[in-house]
Amino acid sequence: EREVALAEADQPATTTDGRTIPVFANVGSVQDARDARGADGSGLVRTEVLFGDRRTAPTTAEQAEVFRAIAAALDGRPITIRTWDIGGDKPLPFLPQPPEANPFLGERGLRVFRRRPDLLRDQLRAVREVAAETPVLVMFPMVTTVEEVAWGIEQLDALGSRPDGLKIGIMVEVPAAALRVGRLAERLDFVSIGTNDLTQYTTAADRTNTAVAALADGLDPAVLQLIATVVSSVPAGVEVAVCGDLASDPAAASLLVGLGVQELSAVGPQVPLVKAKLRRLAYADAAALATEALDCASATEVRELLKRTS
Numbered sequence: 001e002r003e004v005a006l007a008e009a010d011q012p013a014t015t016t017d018g019r020t021i022p023v024f025a026n027v028g029s030v031q032d033a034r035d036a037r038g039a040d041g042s043g044l045v046r047t048e049v050l051f052g053d054r055r056t057a058p059t060t061a062e063q064a065e066v067f068r069a070i071a072a073a074l075d076g077r078p079i080t081i082r083t084w085d086i087g088g089d090k091p092l093p094f095l096p097q098p099p100e101a102n103p104f105l106g107e108r109g110l111r112v113f114r115r116r117p118d119l120l121r122d123q124l125r126a127v128r129e130v131a132a133e134t135p136v137l138v139m140f141p142m143v144t145t146v147e148e149v150a151w152g153i154e155q156l157d158a159l160g161s162r163p164d165g166l167k168i169g170i171m172v173e174v175p176a177a178a179l180r181v182g183r184l185a186e187r188l189d190f191v192s193i194g195t196n197d198l199t200q201y202t203t204a205a206d207r208t209n210t211a212v213a214a215l216a217d218g219l220d221p222a223v224l225q226l227i228a229t230v231v232s233s234v235p236a237g238v239e240v241a242v243c244g245d246l247a248s249d250p251a252a253a254s255l256l257v258g259l260g261v262q263e264l265s266a267v268g269p270q271v272p273l274v275k276a277k278l279r280r281l282a283y284a285d286a287a288a289l290a291t292e293a294l295d296c297a298s299a300t301e302v303r304e305l306l307k308r309t310s
């Protein structure tokens with residue numbers, strides 16, 4: 001099965017009833033981009049992973065060079081650069097954080113840069129530079145409020161007029177953002193649902209704590225309901241992607257498509273398998289599956305449903 005999927009990796013993921021779902025790759029290194037066979041681009045460049053071993057902040061030029069290399073490894077297909085996402089489980093040596101009682105509820109993602117806008121702007125300069133040469137999307141992580149979206153956009157626009165074609169989005173990974181995406185996304189081109197954090201915050205179960213791993217299940221109907229809410233409430237024309245780990249599981253990926261998600265981003269080696277699965281799928285059946293899943297009592301029931309129907 002893997003061989004067939006690999007042989008067809010470069011074919012688009014078009015369902016049997018003619019809906020094409022771009023399948024992107026999550027990337028934390030240039031090598032990840034090279035390994036992403038058949039990816040339609042990158043739906044998530046984890047910049048904090050790219051530069052995770054740096055003792056000093058990388059310059060704009062250093063960042064631009066790595067972004068260029070990733071774009072080249074993906075044959076110039078679109079890359080989605082996520083601005084520094086640090087805090088919680090992700091320390092960054094060049095930006096030490098004071099100890100916090102609840103790091104996952106503390107200064108994470110975009111929140112950190114309210115006190116270091118200089119570091120965010122250096123990164124956004126690199127984004128702008130590369131966006132003038134190759135298709136680029138930029139997205140802000142850990143956004144909760146409309147005011148934070150406005151602040152992120154302000155940091156970008158302070159650097160000058162936007163390069164043609166640069167798309168702007170946010171991660172939807174906080175339940176408040178999922179519930180209010182109709183307002184949060186008013187000035188955006190896309191949103192990308194981070195199911196890892198969305199699951200953690202919806203179930204109040206730490207994603208790194210194995211004692212509560214069973215609770216932190218991305219197939220929990222509460223998480224699926226939030227995804228459905230995002231799809232139904234984004235402003236017209238705003239694309240909805242999923243870049244959390246749920247998109248890397250072919251069965252869950254079909255469910256996401258059924259919920260109305262338009263794009264997926266998976267870990268590189270899973271891209272051909274997710275694409276192969278979607279090619280065998282009728283969108284109408286996926287939509288029926290999603291309706292059934294939303295009616296399930298638990299993640300376990302959803303998982304059984306997926307097993308039964310795949």
Ligand code: PEP
Nearest residue numbers: 173194195196197243244
């Ligand atoms: C997520 O939260 O789902 C996500 C994709 O981001 P990360 O795993 O890097 O927090």
Ligand code: MG
Nearest residue numbers: 173194196197
């Ligand atoms: Mg996240």
